[in-house]
Amino acid sequence: MPTRALVFDFDGTLADTESAVLQAWQEVFREHGTELPLAAWYAVIGTQHTTPAMFALLAEHAPDIDVEALRPVTKARVHALLETLGPREGVLGYLETARERGIKLAVASSSSGGWVRPHLERLGIDGYFDAVLTGDRHKAKPDPDLYLAALDALETAAEAAIAFEDTPHGVTSAKAAGLTCVAVPNAITESLDFGQADIVLPSFTAKPLEALLSR
The missing domain is CATH 3.40.50.1000 (HAD superfamily/HAD-like)
Structure with missing residues (x-):
């Protein structure tokens, strides 16, 4: 056929776009004193669960984070990294x-x-x-x-x-x-x-x- x-x-x-999104999340994790395990990223890549999974994982390492305050910061960083992407x-x-x-x-x-x-x-x-x-x-x-x-x-x-x-x-x-x-x-x-x-x-x-x- x-x-x-x-x-x-x-x-x-x-x-x-995934490279930019991953980079942004890696920066967020490092700013909170930890590294993002790539295995955790690969487990959710290509699904709808990336953002909640990343925030949940980050909260395990930095329990005092303000998730709502971080959302616009992370989003802005992603968009900045994507500006020149073709x-x-x-x-x-x-x-x-x-x-x-x-x-x-x-x-x-x-x-x-x-x-x-x-x-x-x-x-x-x-x-x-x-x-x-x-x-x-x-x-x-x-x-x-x-x-x-x-x-x-x-x-x-x-x-x-x-x-x-x-x-x-x-x-x-x-x-x-x-x-x-x-x-x-x-x-x-x-x-x-x-x-x-x-x-x-x-x-x-x-x-x-x-x-x-x-x-």
């Missing part, structure tokens, strides 16, 4: 090729619409997508709900769609919804286990979309 739709995760896949290398080529071929495009992200949509606009890629599905309206990954919603929005069967992910949680979500899944890990996630993915690419530049579709 020919490929009729591509569904992309956002954080870490279309843009390497799409991951090769992403624009994939989006352009899909547009030329008439392939539908969607974003399926566990993050909120208030996070994803402004970043898509800032990156200049929002116009490529026919649908943007987010975790404030659907169950977060690894639940398949986001991908099922994307298929419904694009009116496409799972067998005719390919998902692109950068975390094992995301791969689990896509596979549970029946999609072929291409893992494209970033510097933060490249050491994780992507055994569930159908294909693992070191980057979007490693294989053009035309070559991927011809498999």
Whole structure:
């Protein structure tokens, strides 16, 4: 069956936002006299639980922290780190090729619409997508709900769609919804286990979309 739709995760896949978020959290932990264990980060990456998990872990090491006071500080630091961030290398080529071929495009992200949509606009890629599905309206990954919603929005069967992910949680979500899944890990996630993915690419530049579709 020919490929009729591509569904992309956002954080870490279309843009390497995860590196900035991780850096911000590492700085917060160090400011409170401790290090953020990467194992704790990997346990929640790609889900909706990152922020509450990080605050809960920080509170174990610094019981007197004012979580509500820290929220805007952490958020501001993340946005400062993201100001000059662009799409991951090769992403624009994939989006352009899909547009030329008439392939539908969607974003399926566990993050909120208030996070994803402004970043898509800032990156200049929002116009490529026919649908943007987010975790404030659907169950977060690894639940398949986001991908099922994307298929419904694009009116496409799972067998005719390919998902692109950068975390094992995301791969689990896509596979549970029946999609072929291409893992494209970033510097933060490249050491994780992507055994569930159908294909693992070191980057979007490693294989053009035309070559991927011809498999």
